[in-house]
Amino acid sequence: MDTRTGLPVVGMVGGGQLARMTHQAAIALGQSLRVLAQSPDDGAALVAADVQIGEHTDLEALREFAKLCDVVTFDHEHVPSAHIRALAAEGFTVHPGADALQFAQDKLLMRTRLTELGFPAPRWRTVEGLDDLVGFGDEVGWPVIAKATRGGYDGRGVFPLSDADEAAALVATGTPLIVEERVRLVRELAALVARSPFGQVAAYPVVETVQRDGICVEVLAPAPDLAEDLAVAAQELAIGVAKQLGVVGLLAVELFQTEAGLLVNELAMRPHNSGHWTIEGARTSQFEQHLRAVLDYPLGETALAAPAVVMANLLGGEPGGMSIDERLHHLFAEDPGIKVHLYGKQVRPGRKIGHVTALGTDMTSVRARAVRAAKWLHEGQW
CATH class of the missing domain: 3.40.50.20 (Rossmann fold)
Structure with missing residues (x-):
């Protein structure tokens, strides 16, 4: 105290x-x-x-x-x-405790436990040697996706494999792996929920996450044209995971939307990139919600603050050119409604150094504003 x-x-x-x-x-x-x-x-x-x-x-x-x-x-x-x-x-x-957090730390533990609990997932297999990986690829069809069991994020630790030769080269590195089928996607979604020690849960609107080179570049809230029953199913799935794993705090469940339904991709038990839009775009930001949850305060409202909210990640650009301060001057003059969050990081090409958020009534125009703002801060040109 x-x-x-x-x-x-x-x-x-x-x-x-x-x-x-x-x-x-x-x-x-x-x-x-x-x-x-x-x-x-x-x-x-x-x-x-x-x-x-x-x-x-x-x-x-x-x-x-x-x-x-x-x-x-x-x-x-x-x-x-x-x-x-x-x-x-x-x-x-x-919070969260080790019994819960282990499932966000280790993909083998996560896949094993979620499978035991009956949550939907891509077909997968533990890789103990090359035969496991090649056999799985022959069974489900190449290409397949191998994943390091620990330490991967933002596309790191994820290895698309086209054939047995690529599999052999990866196994030779000694990296502990699981392997999953390559899923035919409609798109990627994320369901963000919070859970308190008391057991209260709160779910945010389901969002669409747009990935490029393994990195989330945009988040669209709410996920455009997502059927209400599927949105509710995604929220209920995330709440079920939080309860079954004993999560306290925020839980982000990254999902694959397929023609057949939803599949769990990854878990994160902390504030998450897919929830940055909530700072301006929801009644309670994910960061305040995480604090409320770990302190066992009653959880806050999760409703959208506008019909359409888009977050675009800001990546570092090449050195030289207009300073970031000058770019901010021009951006705010061009679009006073854009919200910018810079993370205090040294700029390096491709490094995530901040994000921008736009709000409005029409998803298409709001998305265009957010993408344009991020491009300007990244490149110094419209």
């Missing part, structure tokens, strides 16, 4: 953009998020008042961090499960 305010202290392990935006939401609740960052230059460390520098793999650093927190949560999934269990055993409150 912060003796100055009488309010609980939430600590977030990880100092990236998710912690930075969670800190911004904490301010409105009278709090200053406590952050365990790897560097003083991390995005959240640049803005939060209460920052400890340390490694998320260092149990002693985690223990010292947790001593000044009422609850500990995460902006990534990379804290070792053994460390999380050790903190819980010592009496610290950690």
